[in-house]
Amino acid sequence: MTQITPELVKEHGLTEGEYAHIKRLLNREPSLVELGIFSVMWSEHCSYKSTRFHLRKLPTKAPWVLQGPGENAGVIDIGDGDACIFKMESHNHPSFIEPYQGAATGVGGIMRDVFTMGARPIAMMNALRFGDPSHPKTRHLVEGVVHGIGGYGNCMGVPTVGGEVNFHRSYNGNILVNAMCVGLAKANNIFLSAAKGAGNPVVYIGSKTGRDGIHGATMASAEFDDASDEKRPTVQVGDPFTEKLLLEACLELMATDAIIAIQDMGAAGLTSSSAEMGDRGGSGIELDLDKVPQREANMTAYEMMLSESQERMLAVLKPGREAEAEAIFRKWELDFAVIGITTDTKRLVVKHKGETVADMPITALSDEAPVLERPFTPPAPKHAPVTFDKSKKLMDSLLTVIGSPDMASRRWVWEQYDHTVMADTVQRPGGDAAVVRVHGTNKGLAISTDVTPRYCQADPFEGAKQAVAESYRNITAVGARPLAVTDNLNFGNPQKPQIMGQIVAGIDGIGEACRALDYPVIGGNCSLYNETNGEGILPTPAIGGVGLMQDVHCMATIALKREGDALLLIGEMRGHLGQSIYLREVEAREEGGAPPVDLAAERKHGEFVRKLIESGRVDTVHDCSDGGLLSALAEMAMAGNIGIDVGVAGTTVEAIPFFFGEDQARYVLAVPAKEADRIESELREAGIIHALIGKTIVEKVVRVEREGEISIAALRKAHEGWFPKYMSAPHTN
């Protein structure tokens, strides 16, 4: 038996204290296999040991929540017996090392989380952050990640309908790839992972087990350094064809009543799936590794337990149903093997070649996993007011802003994703939220991913609130009612008190906003240690939101539709320029505080706008956020190819902050002229601050009173030009 040395313990990412605790729990030294199992189960990635204590504060309940955090994905009730299942998850570390496979397997992993619960995936989203565009690695990473997401999602035949892409130098050594999957199931046919009962067969389905991805979860729980490229062998390789077979086979099996529990083998593979299923079911699990379908010869027990080979699932069946299940998997030409049995011992027992290589209480892996209350320094939010250069020409600045890396059109990205397969995509990428129809009905699901990391850096609490508020606005702006979110908390090293402070403030901000907006968190994922050589990323708590509209025929888009519409701004105009795109892109300054978020106003404004859309009175709405009012107007003009004429209306705010400030809780509406008076009087009655700022016109220009005009064609050239030009520039490295 391998001697467990202090070096070996350290290599497994366990502290001396944790190792001592393991010995106490087992009453002996662990075997190497057991050490490996503890190491992944107690890793940050699987145990959430730094965040669990704080995550408990998040609101997770609402009458429409059928399943909150703690399962493979969250589930909400969307009426008529339908349920929507969704989750977002990161694949940051592998995507930096090997962008194509890292991103592809991130997509595959999150899809499995959703279909393992009985849902057919119907839409994919993603939230991507890359380093500075001028960094020598950035373009290669963008190319690989986008290619990988498309390569996997397109083959699966699930439309990738939107997402976000940001660039910032803080991600130079640590990109973020967060993928979200939304699926559809019947509310009375949801599958959970609790392996209840003893004596039931444990079956392995999907691909064979190889040596790939061993210790991926541990890698995802450590910082990077210059030698990180050497970790390439820990990145898994995706096979979307097999995943497609696995999806169809699982859904076919789920149409029978043979399954007791089922779970995807994701991070930490066989180890975490068996331990979590046993834990949730209050049972024990005994595995015989000789029965595991293997891709390579002479694999050890350690390798099999820690492999992260993709496209695999573990299920517990009702006794006697094995043959029926096997026939389905054989039809789809997948591996199927009974590899174990559930027991009443509450122990995870692993046998290999006639020997017991692990025998441990399951609660030692789950309940006894460390929960840390790490010391933290509450962040000191930046508040200083910012100045601006009054000599800058407004219309020149508009071109700069809408053609900047964070604001330019993402067409180059989403045209590589099949976003219309399944023939239910009623709102394509490029709007505030994507909308997919619930197949065969008039209902629609609106989906958006949001966070503004520069706000979170300036003020982690307000920034996190803003991420939720923007998600709420984007879902509202298409006419849907926001129902629930999944969060993907990307931060640096939690062992640093100031980073831990960002994490705590971020979770608190999400909690406050979700409570105020009745927008519960039904699942999520934490990705910590996003640092390279000690440099942390901007705090990036990405929010994936889902909303429901009853009739997709009453849906708003950002595209202007008629000449002569009144342009109406809802929400207060303060001209907040701190941390704005304008200040960064035009004056090269990343200064000031994050815009404050008034959650009561968010809710009130959102409800007002949603009613207008639902009643069919308004069909053109845009959330006003990044890049401010003038960017929003320019995007609406470009999308509809209809011009606008606007002015600084009834305010003391100067033109630059008026048009580029990033105040929250705002929407721009284009309202048919005959409706405008009535809507304004309703706004007054409701006590909502608003302003008529102009109208749509025949000329194809964006015209600003006293500032001049610019043609839509010129705007489009700047807006559409940046991405293709950047990606096709000659390689420099």
Added chain:
Amino acid sequence: MKSAVIVFPASNCDRDAQTALKQLTGKDPHMVWHQESALPDVDLVVLPGGFSYGDYLRCGAMASQSSVMKAVKAHAEKGGAVIGICNGFQVLTETHMLPGALMRNADLKFVCRPVKLTVEETQSAFTRKYAKGQQITVPVAHGEGNYFADDETLNRLEGENRVAFRYAEGDNPNGSARNIAGILNEKRNVLGLMPHPERVVDPLLGGEDGKALFQSLIETLA
């Protein structure tokens, strides 16, 4: 019109074709599994989009060897109508039911967007409800749709009026020779095309320009 949709293990537009056929014919098409060796009695066979067997080899190369394709070939030889959309077009060229090949897109990227097409030929069961020269907008979604054939074949296709659809000038998404988007076989009962008409049969989804193709078939075959 009775129809069948062939389902390869990684077909992924099979449901879209099924939905469009149901909507336009009022009848559920037969969904035929790739391991079948006989087809039900149908007028039209649809080879849908997707990745058939993963397409890690040339797209459609493995599908061309499947047992169901023998039956599809026999159906076409008897004069039955066959339409191959996207991956289905790739399968038809690999099966030599249509000439030429579909190579990787010229820019080596997958492309999903609406493209403008010109209807070149209305003398066929698939296109008679369109007007000659009509411009329609239909989405593409493929990585390998770059149609290639030698000049002799291309000349022959054009000479025999077998180019059914072309990408409009300036809107060729993949580098296809002579802007070819869809072609007919000699007997004009087999059509292969890269764009997805089944995705545009509903104004909510971005247009109805695909409807006339199915209506042409219904009128001819019903």
